[in-house]
Each structure stands twice: as structure tokens, then as C-alpha cells.
Amino acid sequence: MTKSQLSKEDLRRYIKNFWLVVIGGIAFVSLLILSIALGLFGKMPSFRDLENPKSNIASEVISGDGKTIGTYYLENRSFVKYNELSPNIVNALIATEDERFYEHSGIDFSRTFTIVFYNLIGKRQGASTITQQLAKKLFGRQKTNIFITKMKEWVTAVKLERNYTKQEILAMYLNTVDFGSNAYGIKTASRTFFNTTPDKLTVEQAALLIGILKGPSYYSPVRYPERALSRRNTVLQQMYKDEVLDSKNLEIAKAKPIKLDYNPESHNEGLGAYFREYLRGELTKLLDNGTIKSKADGTPYDLYRDGLKIYSTIDSRMQEYAEQAEREHLPYLQSQFNQHWKGMRRDPLSDLSPGTLEQAMRRTDRYRELKDLGKSDDEINKEFKTPVKMTIFSWKGEIDTTMSPLDSIKYYKRFLRSAMMAMDPHTGYVKAWVGGDDFKYFKYDQVAQGARQVGSTFKPFVYTAAIDNGFSPCMKVPNEPVVFEDFDNYSPKNADGKTGGMYTLREGLAQSKNLITMYLMKQLGPKIVAKYAHDMGITANIDPYPSIGLGVADVTLYEMVGAYSTFANKGIWTKPIYLLRVEDKNGNIIYENKPEIKQAISAQTAYVMCYMLQGTTTLPGGTGLRLRGSKYKFDMPIAAKTGTTQNQSDGWFMGVTPDLVGGVWTGCEDRSVRFHSLNLGGGANMALPVWALFMKRVYADPTLKISKGNFEKPADLTIELDCSVYVGDSTDVDHDEHEPPPSDSKDKDRLGF
Structure with missing residues (x-):
């Protein structure tokens, strides 16, 4: 047998083995993906899960004039539909996170292989598409083999693409992401940072919010405005590169400073805080006693997870005017009160009945906590007389000070x-x-x-x-x-x-x-x-x-x-x-008040x-x-x-x-x-x-x-x-x-x- 004949036989064998490996690899991967899809490597989201992805959606309190004046939440998140999004936020997201979003079906293989190359030469890049990121956010990343986990994300991403339109996927993604400042989802973020709605976001506002997603704490426009500005301009540059922003508007947007209308939401702050808390108690009663209809499966709605729409009669304008009136008059009246007692050369608390301060002390959370720890009355009294660092209320704003808990009780009773x-x-x-x-x-x-x-x-x-x-x-x-x-x-x-x-x-x-x-x-x-x-x-x-x-x-x-x-x-x-x-999150009325x-x-x-x-x-x-x-x-x-x-x-x-x-x-x-x-x-x-x-x-x-x-x-x-x-x-x-x-x-x- 000649060398050339030997080489041809070797070549045929090598080619055969190569295709066997390729076909076997493809078959293995296909079998692996099928096994993952069937749940052999852990539970996968069902079709019903995909139709109704679970998420902690905040319930919104909506005023009579259509404003969201507060939320009840575990995660402060409110959902919007695609037609409620500004094109600016959509363009900024796609340009920054997934330029080929409209071209792939959940997995961008060309991008994946490119990113692998970049990572091999030391340039770390993210390879996940928007759909893959959504899959991870909606259904979580389990602590298993990283390869299996990635395969699960791929399978879920493909399922999402089959069950939802591209527009629905974009809206779902923007509804789930964390923007920091206790703002989950684009609707809450728009309200928190700019006091606006997602459909009214300008180019520079949209770019800032999308920029925050790279690191909500690191790129916080409140704590690190210079970092946030730099990141915003990077997003704007990506939008120009993706041809959704022309050079003229790019320069105009980049030249604008960050202008926030910062309204962080918490249960203690915001418009109508007392009303919202009272309403929360009343809603809890209605849910507990079954007055508010249950879900189709018979389980009661969760005020903090199910994204209820709570329509109130409060007018946001009148509410603001009422709060402004109180803030304007009370400091002046308090000044009169203080001067009145100063002129009398007496303490306003001098007429308190015996035991009043002790009763007030016993009503505090601090007292109950100390009692739960088994502290004696003498030990508790000593704790209440020991100065500690605290933040207290004043008519001119919060004050950081050192004061004993007992003195703080006396301080607040003068208000x-x-x-x-x-x-x-x-x-x-x-x-x-x-x-x-x-x-x-x-x-x-x-x-x-x-x-x-x-x-x-x-x-x-x-x-x-x-x-x-x-x-x-x-x-x-x-x-x-x-x-x-x-x-x-x-x-x-x-x-x-x-x-x-x-x-x-x-x-x-x-x-x-x-x-x-x-x-x-x-x-x-x-x-x-x-x-x-x-x-x-x-x-x-x-x-x-x-x-x-x-x-x-x-x-x-x-x-x-x-x-x-x-x-x-x-x-x-x-x-x-x-x-x-x-109403439930789909707009179905589950309770209606009768006059x-x-x-x-x-x-x-x-x-x-x-x-x-x-x-x-x-x-x-x-x-x-x-x-x-x-x-x-x-x-x-x-x-x-x-x-x-x-x-x-x-x-x-x-x-x-x-x-x-x-x-x-x-x-x-x-x-x-x-x-x-x-x-x-x-x-x-x-x-x-x-x-x-x-x-x-x-x-x-x-x-x-x-x-x-x-x-x-x-x-x-x-x-x-x-x-x-x-x-x-x-x-x-x-x-x-x-x-x-x-x-x-x-x-x-x-x-x-």
C-alpha cells in the first residue's frame, strides 16, 4: 500500500470520525436539551407558568384624578404594557443590551460565539440576550451545574419567544428589572427618578435608566451622579451606533446635565402616607373576611404580591394642598406655643399626670423588645435613661443627635x-x-x-x-x-x-x-x-x-x-x-364599594x-x-x-x-x-x-x-x-x-x- 493510498484511507477515517463526533455532539446536546425541557434535570416552567409568570407585583393606590399615590409591596414594582412605553426606552434597551433582538429567537448564537472569543482573550462580555435575561429574572437561576443552568435558560428563552411577541418580551423585561432606590420595573423607576410615566421618558432620561441597569448601586444618579452621567452618555452613544439617534440629537442629549425629580417611595413617605396606611388596614380586613373576591383557584389575593389596582377617591392635587397647608401653619403655631411657654417660664410637660411618661415608655417598640429579652424593670429604666445616637424629627428637617430614649419621649410630647x-x-x-x-x-x-x-x-x-x-x-x-x-x-x-x-x-x-x-x-x-x-x-x-x-x-x-x-x-x-x-392586575373588578x-x-x-x-x-x-x-x-x-x-x-x-x-x-x-x-x-x-x-x-x-x-x-x-x-x-x-x-x-x- 502506497503512502497516498494510506493517506486517503486515513482522511476518510478522519472525516468519518469528525462527522460522527459532530453528529454525536449535536445528538447529545439535543438529547440534553430535550431532557432539560422534560424536567429530568430539575423543574422547568410549565406552559401555564409562561402564560402567567410569577412576580412580586406591587399593588397600586390610584387617586381619583388618575395618579398613583402609593404602593403596597414586597418589591416596589408596577407593570406596564408595551404601548405604555416611550420608544426612547425601548431603543435604549435594545441598543445597549441586545442589538440583534428582533433577529434571533431567544438565543443569539453568533453573539454567543463572539463573546466566547472575547472572553478567551481577556475581555469579559455578557452573552445573554434580553430574552435569556428575562428567563433568568422570571424563573430564577438554580444552584446546579453552570452548563445545565445555561441550557435551562436557553430552553426557557426559546419557550418565551414562542409564547410571547417581541413587544411583550420587552415590556416584561422592563417590568422586572431593578433600578435601585427601591424601584423595581420601569414604571416605578420613572416615577421615582423623574416623577413621570414610562410613555413620557425623554431620550436622556431613558438612557440614564438603562445605564443604571449595569449596576444600580454603582451607577446611582443620586449617590454617584458623575458615574451615572458617564454611563448615560455611553448608552446614548450606543443608540447612535444602532442608528436610532442621529448625531445632532446625540450631541444635544449628551450636553444636558442629569436633572432628577427624585421621589423615592416608602411606606413612611410620599403623598397621603396616613391615608395609605389606614387604607391598607381596611383592605387587609376586606381580604381576610372574604369581602374581596378570591382568585379563580380559590386562594385569596395578596396585597403585596398580586398587583391589585386600588381606586381611591383622594384627589392628588387637593391632597398635596392639604399637606402643604399643614406644613406651612404648624411650624408657625409651634413657634407660638414655644414662646408662650417660655414667657410663662414653665415646661409644657409640667401639667402631665403622674405616670404619663411611664405609660408612653411602655407603648414603645424599644420597651417591648427589652421585655422580650427578659430585662427587668430596673434594667429597662436604665436603658431608657442612657443616651444613644438617633435621628429625630424637627420642623426644619431630620436631626442626627444623641439623646436618651426617655428624653426623646419628652421631646415628642411637646409637638x-x-x-x-x-x-x-x-x-x-x-x-x-x-x-x-x-x-x-x-x-x-x-x-x-x-x-x-x-x-x-x-x-x-x-x-x-x-x-x-x-x-x-x-x-x-x-x-x-x-x-x-x-x-x-x-x-x-x-x-x-x-x-x-x-x-x-x-x-x-x-x-x-x-x-x-x-x-x-x-x-x-x-x-x-x-x-x-x-x-x-x-x-x-x-x-x-x-x-x-x-x-x-x-x-x-x-x-x-x-x-x-x-x-x-x-x-x-x-x-x-x-x-x-x-381590580386585579388584569383589570377585573374584585371589589366595588357601595355608598x-x-x-x-x-x-x-x-x-x-x-x-x-x-x-x-x-x-x-x-x-x-x-x-x-x-x-x-x-x-x-x-x-x-x-x-x-x-x-x-x-x-x-x-x-x-x-x-x-x-x-x-x-x-x-x-x-x-x-x-x-x-x-x-x-x-x-x-x-x-x-x-x-x-x-x-x-x-x-x-x-x-x-x-x-x-x-x-x-x-x-x-x-x-x-x-x-x-x-x-x-x-x-x-x-x-x-x-x-x-x-x-x-x-x-x-x-x-
């Missing part, structure tokens, strides 16, 4: 608290809800949780009962003491202690004369007055004693605003509504009460006259009532307009921490300014369309409102027999103004 709620009286929709000063530091919600004495804001219920039972607003009543013989001779005084003169009922209400109110209480009886308050939505316990007319009952701001809305809604009480409906309404008083009585309450802001001596003064300059019809409780512990203001009713409460956590001056501690100084500042902003916003017109007059009005032509006298009214006074005769000590 004035305030709450506000506003609602549409016709629909019952709550438009603004501010539960306190700062949710991060003051968790207690004073709108719906904090019931306090309401003072003179209760008096309109007395007058409502009187008007509804035949009394005239023009009837004159002597401003003289009234004695309740059946109630241990209870006989309260006016706030200023003065007596004498005759006042019409309208004047008595406008000037908040206690003795005029007590005259009506004597005529009507406490039971009738309590019934009218309950008919108008007050659910709090109201003991049938004369002092209820002066506001000794503890009532929430939520119920007071709802009750006052009856006046502006022709006598119809509508329970305040803050939740409209809940609760009833005719509480006649339309005529309601209109007359609006007329009488306008006297508070128009008649001489009216307690709300400052609304007409040089500071606020309101000239539209406003029905209102101020309220101040015993010892100036609570200041209230209730404002009623035809389209919007609002209420404000202001005071300290402990009722003994207070102003010692009625001028400073009255509702007109403590609470009225918040309502005024809020309404100034509301009226100045034409998009809200809040009327400055008058209250609608009933066509069948028979009560004479022109006191110059009124002829009449006191009207005797039948009323229930009084109950005997309480045995301990403490009624005298519960006086409110």
Missing part, C-alpha cells in the same frame, strides 16, 4: 399635632386626608383613629334640632345663665364669663355663646340633640347630659366632616367614601343651617371673621364653625362650601400639654389657618372646578331669614323627659367651649 380631611358633600368622596405631622415619626392617625372632644363644633347639632323643631334663626334669646335642675343644677358659663343682652339664634351661633346653646338644650332636651347628631352620622357614644351641647363627646374628624357635609347636601347624609373599587346614604334632616333645615353658619364668618363677633381679613381675603359664601375644648386642649375648625367640606383638628398628644391662653389655643388660631391655606390653593386651581357660588336655596323654603321683618317669640317644643344626672356628678368637670 403640636394636626389632622385634616376634606370631602365632596354630594358624592361623599374623600378628597384629602392628612392624619398627622409626619408619618415616619408620628404614626397615630388623627382623622379616623383619634377621637377627641369637639368643643363648639358640636353646637350646630343643637341648632339643627332647634330649627327642625320650629325655632327661627331670628328668634331672640337672653344671654343669661341656664340652670338644669334635673342635672345637679348644672349651669355653665360663656367662654368669656360675660352675660347680658339678647341674641338671635344666628348671632348666638356665630359668636359661639354657650348660654344661647344651653337655652336650646333646656328647651329640647339632651336626648333629642343626641338623636340628631347620630342621624347625621356621628356613631360615638353621646351621653344624654346637657354638657353634650358644648362638645364634651369624643368624636373623630372623619365623622365630623361627614356630619357637616349633610348641611351642604340638602340634608342628605352620605358616609364618607375613600375606596371606590379594587351609604340617608335623609338625615330636611332640605330646608340644611339650607337654614348653612345660612346660620355663614354668620360665623360675616356677623360682628363671629369666631371665623379672620377668614374675611387682610390675610386670607375670602369673599365667597363660607359656612363655618370654630371649636375649642376645655383648657384649650383641642382646636377645631369646620368649613362648609357648596362643593367641598373640610375639617381640621389641632392639639398635642396629651390634653394637658396645651396653650394657657384662649386667644392662642382657640380653634380660630390653632385650626382655622390650615383650612384657609388649603382652600386658598384649592380656589386658585381652576382644574379642580370648586364653585365660589352660594348654597342652593330650596324652592319651598318657608322659614323667614330676614330678621328685620321677622315677628315671633320663643317656641315651646315637646321633648323627652330628662334622665337623672350621673351619680358621681362629674358632668360639671366636662365643660367645653
Whole structure:
């Protein structure tokens, strides 16, 4: 056999062996891929999993004007569809992560082999396509052989490409990625960094967000703006290279500085934090008791994982105005409070009852944690007196300091608290809800949780009962003491202690004369007055004693605003509504709220009460006259009532307009921490300014369309409102027999103004 013959045989053998290896390798890989697809190397996502990929999707709270005002989440993630994405974000993603995205079917083999070469020569490159990255994010990377893991990703990527369009894959990818700053997904990132939506992202904004994906911490535009700028410009250059950005717009975009509108989201911060927390509790109850429908498989929805759409009545503009009003007034009022006590040369906490600080200490998380560790009371007291580093609240921002936990309790008790709620009286929709000063530091919600004495804001219920039972607003009543013989001779005084003169009922209400109110209480009886308050939505316990007319009952701001809305809604009480409906992530309604309404008083009585309450802001001596003064300059019809409780512990203001009713409460956590001056501690100084500042902003916003017109007059009005032509006298009214006074005769000590 010759050399040439031997070479030909060897060549044939080599070629045969080569193809055997190639075909065998292909067969092996194919068999391996088939085995992986069948789940022999671990569970693979099923077709159902691919149709419904699991992800922790945040549930969104959506305002009445269509804004997302907060989320409930494990991962702060909200989903969008492809048609809700700006072309800029799509172009930036493809140019940076996967230039051949539209050309491959999940795996870009040419790119894979190229990247292998780059890695061999020491240039590390990522070879995963967008679809492969999505597969990894959706279904996780298991801790197995890296080769098997990669094969699983390939199989999943191909399945994704078969089950979804390219546009759907892009949207899914952008919905799953982490942008840092607790922002998962493009919708949350757009809102967090630019306070916008994904469809409105500019070229430079889109490039910045895609740039962040390379390293959310390393390229954070908040912490490392120079790195983020450099990375953004790299993405812009890639977009130019991919021919989705021309040279002119490239230079324009690169020349722009990073301009953030940074709004990091957390449960403690953001718009309507108190409202969102209260709503979260209510939603949890609805989910737990089955009121909200379950999923198709019978399992309940998860508020933190299932991407529910929660539609509220809150108006984001009014909510912002309400929070701004509180932030503007409270620091000024706190300054008055501090100067007031400084002038008295006393500590505001000097009137605290014994044991108050110890009780406050026992309510803290720190105390409970120490108790759980088995610490004795002496050890706990020592801990609370030991200074530690902490961050505390101030009206000028957070302060890092060193303070003992006990001193921090004392520090916070000196702060004035305030709450506000506003609602549409016709629909019952709550438009603004501010539960306190700062949710991060003051968790207690004073709108719906904090019931306090309401003072003179209760008096309109007395007058409502009187008007509804035949009394005239023009009837004159002597401003003289009234004695309740059946109630241990209870006989309260006016706030200023003065007596004498005759006042019409309208004047008595406008000037908040206690003795005029007590005259009506004597005529009507406490039971009738309590019934009218309950008919108008007050659910709090109201003991049938004369002092209820002066506001000794503890009532929430939520119920007071709802009750006052009856006046502006022709006598119809509508329970305040803050939740409209809940939808699943696909838009299916799983809960819908139903309004609760009833005719509480006649339309005529309601209109007359609006007329009488306008006297508070128009008649001489009216307690709300400052609304007409040089500071606020309101000239539209406003029905209102101020309220101040015993010892100036609570200041209230209730404002009623035809389209919007609002209420404000202001005071300290402990009722003994207070102003010692009625001028400073009255509702007109403590609470009225918040309502005024809020309404100034509301009226100045034409998009809200809040009327400055008058209250609608009933066509069948028979009560004479022109006191110059009124002829009449006191009207005797039948009323229930009084109950005997309480045995301990403490009624005298519960006086409110």
C-alpha cells in the first residue's frame, strides 16, 4: 500500500470520525436539551407558568384624578404594557443590551460565539440576550451545574419567544428589572427618578435608566451622579451606533446635565402616607373576611404580591394642598406655643399626670423588645435613661443627635399635632386626608383613629334640632345663665364669663355663646340633640347630659366632616367614601364599594343651617371673621364653625362650601400639654389657618372646578331669614323627659367651649 493510498484511507477515517463526533455532539446536546425541557434535570416552567409568570407585583393606590399615590409591596414594582412605553426606552434597551433582538429567537448564537472569543482573550462580555435575561429574572437561576443552568435558560428563552411577541418580551423585561432606590420595573423607576410615566421618558432620561441597569448601586444618579452621567452618555452613544439617534440629537442629549425629580417611595413617605396606611388596614380586613373576591383557584389575593389596582377617591392635587397647608401653619403655631411657654417660664410637660411618661415608655417598640429579652424593670429604666445616637424629627428637617430614649419621649410630647380631611358633600368622596405631622415619626392617625372632644363644633347639632323643631334663626334669646335642675343644677358659663343682652339664634351661633346653646338644650332636651347628631352620622357614644351641647363627646374628624357635609347636601347624609373599587392586575373588578346614604334632616333645615353658619364668618363677633381679613381675603359664601375644648386642649375648625367640606383638628398628644391662653389655643388660631391655606390653593386651581357660588336655596323654603321683618317669640317644643344626672356628678368637670 502506497503512502497516498494510506493517506486517503486515513482522511476518510478522519472525516468519518469528525462527522460522527459532530453528529454525536449535536445528538447529545439535543438529547440534553430535550431532557432539560422534560424536567429530568430539575423543574422547568410549565406552559401555564409562561402564560402567567410569577412576580412580586406591587399593588397600586390610584387617586381619583388618575395618579398613583402609593404602593403596597414586597418589591416596589408596577407593570406596564408595551404601548405604555416611550420608544426612547425601548431603543435604549435594545441598543445597549441586545442589538440583534428582533433577529434571533431567544438565543443569539453568533453573539454567543463572539463573546466566547472575547472572553478567551481577556475581555469579559455578557452573552445573554434580553430574552435569556428575562428567563433568568422570571424563573430564577438554580444552584446546579453552570452548563445545565445555561441550557435551562436557553430552553426557557426559546419557550418565551414562542409564547410571547417581541413587544411583550420587552415590556416584561422592563417590568422586572431593578433600578435601585427601591424601584423595581420601569414604571416605578420613572416615577421615582423623574416623577413621570414610562410613555413620557425623554431620550436622556431613558438612557440614564438603562445605564443604571449595569449596576444600580454603582451607577446611582443620586449617590454617584458623575458615574451615572458617564454611563448615560455611553448608552446614548450606543443608540447612535444602532442608528436610532442621529448625531445632532446625540450631541444635544449628551450636553444636558442629569436633572432628577427624585421621589423615592416608602411606606413612611410620599403623598397621603396616613391615608395609605389606614387604607391598607381596611383592605387587609376586606381580604381576610372574604369581602374581596378570591382568585379563580380559590386562594385569596395578596396585597403585596398580586398587583391589585386600588381606586381611591383622594384627589392628588387637593391632597398635596392639604399637606402643604399643614406644613406651612404648624411650624408657625409651634413657634407660638414655644414662646408662650417660655414667657410663662414653665415646661409644657409640667401639667402631665403622674405616670404619663411611664405609660408612653411602655407603648414603645424599644420597651417591648427589652421585655422580650427578659430585662427587668430596673434594667429597662436604665436603658431608657442612657443616651444613644438617633435621628429625630424637627420642623426644619431630620436631626442626627444623641439623646436618651426617655428624653426623646419628652421631646415628642411637646409637638403640636394636626389632622385634616376634606370631602365632596354630594358624592361623599374623600378628597384629602392628612392624619398627622409626619408619618415616619408620628404614626397615630388623627382623622379616623383619634377621637377627641369637639368643643363648639358640636353646637350646630343643637341648632339643627332647634330649627327642625320650629325655632327661627331670628328668634331672640337672653344671654343669661341656664340652670338644669334635673342635672345637679348644672349651669355653665360663656367662654368669656360675660352675660347680658339678647341674641338671635344666628348671632348666638356665630359668636359661639354657650348660654344661647344651653337655652336650646333646656328647651329640647339632651336626648333629642343626641338623636340628631347620630342621624347625621356621628356613631360615638353621646351621653344624654346637657354638657353634650358644648362638645364634651369624643368624636373623630372623619365623622365630623361627614356630619357637616349633610348641611351642604340638602340634608342628605352620605358616609364618607375613600375606596371606590379594587381590580386585579388584569383589570377585573374584585371589589366595588357601595355608598351609604340617608335623609338625615330636611332640605330646608340644611339650607337654614348653612345660612346660620355663614354668620360665623360675616356677623360682628363671629369666631371665623379672620377668614374675611387682610390675610386670607375670602369673599365667597363660607359656612363655618370654630371649636375649642376645655383648657384649650383641642382646636377645631369646620368649613362648609357648596362643593367641598373640610375639617381640621389641632392639639398635642396629651390634653394637658396645651396653650394657657384662649386667644392662642382657640380653634380660630390653632385650626382655622390650615383650612384657609388649603382652600386658598384649592380656589386658585381652576382644574379642580370648586364653585365660589352660594348654597342652593330650596324652592319651598318657608322659614323667614330676614330678621328685620321677622315677628315671633320663643317656641315651646315637646321633648323627652330628662334622665337623672350621673351619680358621681362629674358632668360639671366636662365643660367645653
